[in-house]
Amino acid sequence: MALIVQKYGGTSVGSIERIRNVAERVAKFKALGHQVVVVVSAMAGETNRLIELAKQIQKEPDPRELDVLLSTGEQVTIALLAMALKDLGLKAKSYTGGQVRILTDDAHTKARILSIDEDNIRRDLASGHVVVVAGFQGVDAAGNITTLGRGGSDTTGVALAAALKADECQIYTDVDGVYTTDPRIVPEARRLKTITFEEMLEMASLGSKVLQIRSVEFAGKYKVRLRVLSSFEDEGEGTLITFEEDTMERPLISGIAFNREEAKLTVLGVPDRPGIAAHILGPIAEANIDVDMIVQNVGHDGTTDFSFTVHRNEFKKAMAVLEKVKDEIGARAVIGDDKIAKVSLVGVGMRTHAGIASKMFKALSDENINIQMISTSEIKISVVVDDKYMELAVRALHQAFELDKEGVAA
Amino acid sequence: MALIVQKYGGTSVGSIERIRNVAERVAKFKALGHQVVVVVSAMAGETNRLIELAKQIQKEPDPRELDVLLSTGEQVTIALLAMALKDLGLKAKSYTGGQVRILTDDAHTKARILSIDEDNIRRDLASGHVVVVAGFQGVDAAGNITTLGRGGSDTTGVALAAALKADECQIYTDVDGVYTTDPRIVPEARRLKTITFEEMLEMASLGSKVLQIRSVEFAGKYKVRLRVLSSFEDEGEGTLITFEEDTMERPLISGIAFNREEAKLTVLGVPDRPGIAAHILGPIAEANIDVDMIVQNVGHDGTTDFSFTVHRNEFKKAMAVLEKVKDEIGARAVIGDDKIAKVSLVGVGMRTHAGIASKMFKALSDENINIQMISTSEIKISVVVDDKYMELAVRALHQAFELDKEGVAA
Numbered sequence: 144m145a146l147i148v149q150k151y152g153g154t155s156v157g158s159i160e161r162i163r164n165v166a167e168r169v170a171k172f173k174a175l176g177h178q179v180v181v182v183v184s185a186m187a188g189e190t191n192r193l194i195e196l197a198k199q200i201q202k203e204p205d206p207r208e209l210d211v212l213l214s215t216g217e218q219v220t221i222a223l224l225a226m227a228l229k230d231l232g233l234k235a236k237s238y239t240g241g242q243v244r245i246l247t248d249d250a251h252t253k254a255r256i257l258s259i260d261e262d263n264i265r266r267d268l269a270s271g272h273v274v275v276v277a278g279f280q281g282v283d284a285a286g287n288i289t290t291l292g293r294g295g296s297d298t299t300g301v302a303l304a305a306a307l308k309a310d311e312c313q314i315y316t317d318v319d320g321v322y323t324t325d326p327r328i329v330p331e332a333r334r335l336k337t338i339t340f341e342e343m344l345e346m347a348s349l350g351s352k353v354l355q356i357r358s359v360e361f362a363g364k365y366k367v368r369l370r371v372l373s374s375f376e377d378e379g380e381g382t383l384i385t386f387e388e389d390t391m392e393r394p395l396i397s398g399i400a401f402n403r404e405e406a407k408l409t410v411l412g413v414p415d416r417p418g419i420a421a422h423i424l425g426p427i428a429e430a431n432i433d434v435d436m437i438v439q440n441v442g443h444d445g446t447t448d449f450s451f452t453v454h455r456n457e458f459k460k461a462m463a464v465l466e467k468v469k470d471e472i473g474a475r476a477v478i479g480d481d482k483i484a485k486v487s488l489v490g491v492g493m494r495t496h497a498g499i500a501s502k503m504f505k506a507l508s509d510e511n512i513n514i515q516m517i518s519t520s521e522i523k524i525s526v527v528v529d530d531k532y533m534e535l536a537v538r539a540l541h542q543a544f545e546l547d548k549e550g551v552a553a
Numbered sequence: 554m555a556l557i558v559q560k561y562g563g564t565s566v567g568s569i570e571r572i573r574n575v576a577e578r579v580a581k582f583k584a585l586g587h588q589v590v591v592v593v594s595a596m597a598g599e600t601n602r603l604i605e606l607a608k609q610i611q612k613e614p615d616p617r618e619l620d621v622l623l624s625t626g627e628q629v630t631i632a633l634l635a636m637a638l639k640d641l642g643l644k645a646k647s648y649t650g651g652q653v654r655i656l657t658d659d660a661h662t663k664a665r666i667l668s669i670d671e672d673n674i675r676r677d678l679a680s681g682h683v684v685v686v687a688g689f690q691g692v693d694a695a696g697n698i699t700t701l702g703r704g705g706s707d708t709t710g711v712a713l714a715a716a717l718k719a720d721e722c723q724i725y726t727d728v729d730g731v732y733t734t735d736p737r738i739v740p741e742a743r744r745l746k747t748i749t750f751e752e753m754l755e756m757a758s759l760g761s762k763v764l765q766i767r768s769v770e771f772a773g774k775y776k777v778r779l780r781v782l783s784s785f786e787d788e789g790e791g792t793l794i795t796f797e798e799d800t801m802e803r804p805l806i807s808g809i810a811f812n813r814e815e816a817k818l819t820v821l822g823v824p825d826r827p828g829i830a831a832h833i834l835g836p837i838a839e840a841n842i843d844v845d846m847i848v849q850n851v852g853h854d855g856t857t858d859f860s861f862t863v864h865r866n867e868f869k870k871a872m873a874v875l876e877k878v879k880d881e882i883g884a885r886a887v888i889g890d891d892k893i894a895k896v897s898l899v900g901v902g903m904r905t906h907a908g909i910a911s912k913m914f915k916a917l918s919d920e921n922i923n924i925q926m927i928s929t930s931e932i933k934i935s936v937v938v939d940d941k942y943m944e945l946a947v948r949a950l951h952q953a954f955e956l957d958k959e960g961v962a963a
Contacts, residue, residue, distance in 0.1 A: 159609045193629070199569045200636045208639070211647050212632035215625035219603070222622035226610045229618070237621050241651070242696055286652055 145310035146268070147172060150182040150278065150300030154317045155374035156220050157187035165315075165374065166227035169273055173233060178268045180307065182278045182300040183224055185216025206251035210280075210290045214240070217277035217296070225275045235273040238263070240280035240288075245299065247281035247289045254281060254289035256298065259306040276303060294355030301358045305365035312362065312369050313381075314354060319373035320382035321346065321353055323546040324399040328534050331547035335397060337385045342397045345489040345523045359384070395492030395499065396544045400523075401537050403484040403530055405435060406458035407516060408465060409450040412475025415442035422472050423449055426464050432457045436485070436518045436525060446475070450516055452527065455481050483515065484533035487525040488540060494521045506543035512536050555720035556678070557582060560592040560688065560710030564727045565784035566630050567597035575725075575784065576637035579683055583643060588678045590717065592688045592710040593634055595626025616661035620690075620700045624650070627687035627706070635685045645683040648673070650690035650698070655709065657691035657699045664691060664699035666708065669716040686713060704765030711768045715775035722772065722779050723791075724764060729783035730792035731756065731763055733956035734809040738944050741957035745807060747793045752807045755899040755933045769794070805902030805909065806954045810933075811947050813894040813940055815845060816868035817926065818875060819860040822885025825852035832882050833859055836874050842867045846895070846928045846935060856885070860926055862937065865891050893925065894943035897935040898950060904931045916953035922946050 149169065156162050165181070172179050184190075193212050197204035204212075221237035228235035243264065247254035264274045278296025281289050291298050297314060304312035319334060321343070326332040338346070340363040347356040353371055362369045362384065372381035413419055420439065427434060437451045453461045458481045465477040493499045503524055507514060512535065516527035528536055541547065559579065566572050575591070582589050603622050607614035614622075631647035638645035653674065657664035674684045688706025691699050701708050707724060714722035729744060731753070736742040748756070750773040757766040763781055772779045772794065782791035823829055830849065837844060847861045863871045868891045875887040903909045913934055917924060922945065926937035938946055951957070 159606065162610065196569065196629075196633060197636060200572065200633055201640045205636050205639050208632040208635045208647055211635075211649070212629060215628045218625045218628070219606075219622060222618040223606060223610055225618045225621075226607060226615050229615050230611045237618055239621070239698075242698075288649075288652075 144176045144178065146178045146180075146307060148180045148182065148300050148304040148307065148309045148312045149315060150296055150313065151184065151315045151374055152296065152317070153184040153187040153190070155315050156183050156224065159223070161374075162220070162223050162227050165224060166231055166233075168315075168374070168377075169228060170231050170233060173273060180264060180268070180274045180276060180303055180309070181224065182276050182296055182303060183217060183220045184278050184296040185213075186220055189216040189219070207287060210251050210288050213290050214277070214280040214288050217279055221275045221277045225273075228273050228275070233273055234271050235275060236267050237275045237277075239277045240299070241282040241286075243276055243303075245281035245302070247283055247291070249283040249285070249287065249289065251287075251289055253292040254283070256281060256291070256302045259302055261303075261306045264303075264307065291357075294358070297355040297358035298361055301361045301365075301367050301369065304367045304369075305361065310368065312367050314358075314369065314371050315374035316353065316371060317373065317375060318353060318371070319376055319379050320371050321384075322398065324401070324537055324541055328401075328537050329399075329541045331541065333547050333549065335382050336380065337383045338397055339385055339491050341522055342489050342491055343384050345487065345520075346398055346400050396488055396490035396546065397492075398489050398546065399537050399540050400487045400489055401484060401533055403533055404455050405452040405483060405485055405527075406455045406461075406479060406481035407436075407450060407452045407483050407527055408458075408461055408477065408479040409448055410465060410469060410472075410474045410477050411448050412446045413442075413449050414473055415445055415447045419472060420449065423465070423468055424451070426468055427451075427453075427461060430460060430464050432461050432464070436516060436527070438516050438518055452483070452485070452516075480515075482530040483527050484530050484536075485525055485527055486533060486536045486540065487523050488544070489523045491522050493524070500524055502543060503540060506539045507536055510535055510539045512539070554586045554588065556588045556590075556717060558590045558592065558710055558714040558717065558719045558722045559725060560706060560723065561594065561725045561784055562706065562727070563594040563597040563600070565725050566593050566634065569633070571784075572630070572633050572637050575634060576641055576643075578725075578784070578787075579638060580641050580643060583683060590674060590678070590684045590686060590713055590719070591634065592686050592706055592713060593627060593630040594688050594706040595623075596630055599626040599629070617697060620661050620664075620698050623700050624687070624690040624698050627689055631685045631687045635683075638683050638685070643683055644681050645685060646677050647685045647687075649687045650709070651692040651696070653686055653713075655691035655712070657693055657701070659693040659695070659697065659699065661697075661699055663702040664693070666691060666701070666712045669712055671713075671716045674713075674717065701767075704768070707765040707768035708771055711771045711775075711777050711779065714777045714779075715771065720778065722777050724768075724779065724781050725784035726763060726781060727783065727785060728763060728781075729786055729789050730781050731794075732808065734811070734947055734951055738811075738947050739809075739951045741951065743957050743959065745792050746790070747795045748807055749795055749901050751932055752899050752901055753794050755897065755930070756808055756810050764794075806898055806900035806956065807902075808899050808956065809947050809950050809954075810897045810899055811894060811943055813943055814865050815862040815893060815895055815937075816865045816871075816889060816891035817846075817860055817862045817893050817937060818868075818871055818887065818889040819858055820875060820879060820882075820884045820887050821858050822856045823852075823859050824883055825855055825857045829882060830859065833875070833878055834861070836878055837861075837863075837871060840870060840874050842871050842874070846926060846937065848926050848928055862893070862895070862926075890925075892940040893937050894940045894946075895935055895937050896943060896946045896950065897933050898954070899933045901932050903934070910934055912953060913950060916949045917946055920945055920949045922949070 225237040278299040369384040635647040654670040688709040779794040
């Protein structure tokens with residue numbers, strides 16, 4: 144007998160029929176003798192519907208009241224799922240975030256979980272109940288309703304699994320696991336049986352939106368066994384997210400992430416002296432613009448070029464900020480390009496193997512793809528290329544590293 | 554400066570535009586220096602939508618989970634109204650029933666309020682906030698969400714007014730007060746400036762659905778000054794519901810209530826001996842059928858006839874119960890009719906004046922309307938007539954008692 148936390152996203156509970164399917168899946172796990180806690184999101188479309196209502200009243204809805212509004216979405220789902228479970232003859236009980244008590248800080252619309260009181264849930268599990276918990280929501284110390292931000296239901300699932308010391312946290316979604324890359328771009332893309340937390344973090348932040356990044360951090364911190372599965376298939380093991388130390392031998396490369404939501408900006412002819420990077424990025428941060436890649440090469444003739452990427456939506460705003468900064472620091476010019484894509488090779492194996500980078504650059508060069516920026520970490524290499532070459536770059540790299548074949552990579 | 558509790562029903566908050574209108578009305582009261590607590594229902598149609606969802610999953614939805622589901626309706630409204638108030642530059646804060654803490658018993662879907670913790674509301678009022686509270690809902694001692702049943706938002710409003718010792722509880726609805734009878738049937742029907750609690754109880758229970766009956770009982774018990782107003786008109790004083798002792802002189806008759814939702818049943822030739830009424834009504838109560846009027850006349854030849862009315866939906870079920878009872882008690886036959894209507898004359902004045910009943914019966918007789926049953930209380934006389942004569946009976950009585958003229962009646 145195991146204690147399993149299952150999390151179902153908005154698409155998986157998007158209709159009455161799908162809620163019934165979830166109930167049937169839960170019943171199967173109960174029939175095997177497991178204890179089950181189910182975390183659910185709002186039914187697909189509901190959160191957007193509520194946001195639209197709010198925006199009709201306030202252009203920038205009050206954060207406290209927005210949380211009161213949005214939290215109703217999951218509350219509807221927990222009630223309906225608990226009914227569906229009871230309709231199958233199971234004992235079931237629903238909990239809002241406040242009822243569990245999932246205590247968060249008071250940062251409305253993006254709160255962080257501080258603690259979870261798991262006593263009621265344990266008591267219900269012991270008496271044979273399936274416990275259904277609203278994802279995405281909690282309460283602050285003053286009793287105000289808070290939400291964890293988009294994708295927060297994953298975090299709720301992992302945090303509950305950690306608090307309950309669950310044997311596994313299963314994240315059900317509309318894909319059946321984590322792939323070497325997006326199968327829509329590379330048909331040969333292969334589902335990974337396992338992936339490390341670190342790789343998953345890189346894959347998630349780089350745009351493979353299978354899991355919300357904060358939930359992965361949470362799982363890593365509390366050593367929660369996390370599995371991604373499809374809620375639309377009855378069979379399949381999904382992808383297990385592991386700790387690196389679990390696995391003796393790893394393929395060098397796990398996958399290829401990509402992202403065409405960024406734009407790059409370069410300040411040319413920057414005086415090469417201490418403090419200049421802060422002088423450029425300070426005003427960008429003050430304008431609330433998030434920066435992703437930052438590249439600065441060695442200078443010559445006392446000047447250097449300084450490049451970074453931002454979200455494409457912030458491109459114009461960032462350019463305007465830099466135009467002012469340019470004169471202050473005496474730089475030569477500011478140039479930018481919002482027709483770029485970032486392609487990243489991810490794998491814990493690469494940190495101990497030379498030659499990955501050169502193999503990557505050669506594969507791109509063979510396709511005549513020019514590399515505009517390069518940035519590396521211990522387990523990934525990211526390059527910026529022209530937007531229009533993105534798919535080609537992903538396919539070329541997938542083939543070069545033989546990611547379609549299990550355990551063969553590099 | 555007064556402390557006012559305002560309650561707005563589902564129609565009054567049925568759209569974004571109407572929620573804005575409510576916010577503007579509240580702003581006017583704030584501008585006059587009053588403290589305002591607003592209680593709101595779910596947006597019109599929302600509760601029914603949620604019930605439909607539930608019934609698609611369970612034919613008889615689990616009561617605990619139904620309350621979790623339905624309570625989201627008002628939660629959406631409080632958030633949107635608080636946003637609308639803030640959009641007008643007011644300070645505002647929303648509370649669910651659980652957040653206030655409106656403590657109820659654990660009778661899901663028809664819970665009763667046990668106590669209200671008004672500390673947070675008082676603190677917010679003192680700091681200049683408009684406090685927006687979800688009607689219809691509370692929590693039991695174990696923290697489960699409960700609802701008060703249909704119309705429960707009125708009860709929430711009155712209970713809050715009592716707990717806060719508010720100067721007035723204003724119930725905003727889609728009519729501008731309590732009328733002598735339904736203006737759709739009698740165009741001359743007149744809005745009453747005042748009505749006593751007792752009359753209001755009779756009017757409400759008899760089908761003048763302006764206010765939920767429990768809220769009126771509550772208001773009477775805690776001496777809450779209650780006023781019914783239209784949320785669609787800017788002017789108008791509505792109808793003030795008073796304690797009888799407030800008013801030195803009262804018109805004899807306040808209004809005419811009516812109801813065509815009942816059916817009558819008669820057990821003929823019942824042995825006229827003690828305990829027989831209990832023997833007939835016991836099985837009816839066990840079948841969970843509510844009984845309204847009960848009439849038994851003096852017997853002759855050792856038998857009597859026993860009649861009562863039930864809701865029309867329960868007619869067949871009640872007939873089936875009586876068929877069994879008939880043989881047990883040796884009655885002659887059971888007859889029934891679900892094509893009846895009840896028409897009632899209501900007024901505290903009538904208790905000290907003879908002749909009201911005979912005037913009523915004569916008015917009906919002048920229209921050739923046969924009276925099938927009669928039942929009286931201190932402040933009302935009800936008759937059962939053939940369904941098809943209902944409107945005619947109401948109009949005849951309205952004219953006979955000159956209810957279109959203020960203070961002239963009888």
